[in-house]
Amino acid sequence: MKSVTSSEPPPGYDDMLNKIMGPAENLRGLQELDVAQYTPVVERIISTRSRDTHHIQHTLDHLLDFACHPDGLALYKALCRHYWDIDPAATADYINYYREMWDPEETEVAS
Numbered sequence: 444m445k446s447v448t449s450s451e452p453p454p455g456y457d458d459m460l461n462k463i464m465g466p467a468e469n470l471r472g473l474q475e476l477d478v479a480q481y482t483p484v485v486e487r488i489i490s491t492r493s494r495d496t497h498h499i500q501h502t503l504d505h506l507l508d509f510a511c512h513p514d515g516l517a518l519y520k521a522l523c524r525h526y527w528d529i530d531p532a533a534t535a536d537y538i539n540y541y542r543e544m545w546d547p548e549e550t551e552v553a554s
Contacts, residue, residue, distance in 0.1 A: 474512040
């Protein structure tokens with residue numbers, strides 16, 4: 444049995460990588476579009492000091508989908524800070540939802 448010690452990628456690796464990069468770039472573009480669409484929503488909730496829990500939770504649910512994007516996470520955190528004064532228990536749930544979805548290592552440490 445031969446042992447492989449070469450640092451070269453296996454045959455077809457570049458093709459496979461190129462096939463993955465296209466959808467990954469599309470996903471990143473969609474995340475940026477979501478950030479652009481939700482920025483004014485979050486700003487309006489915060490600037491009007493909205494206490495509409497249904498609207499806030501609905502917005503947090505959508506923000507969670509793209510909280511892996513740095514700007515999406517910033518929106519998520521800003522809205523969580525606003526919501527904390529309204530419903531700390533629900534906000535803690537949303538923080539845990541984020542950790543479960545986007546930060547599994549931290550969830551494992553906390554368990």
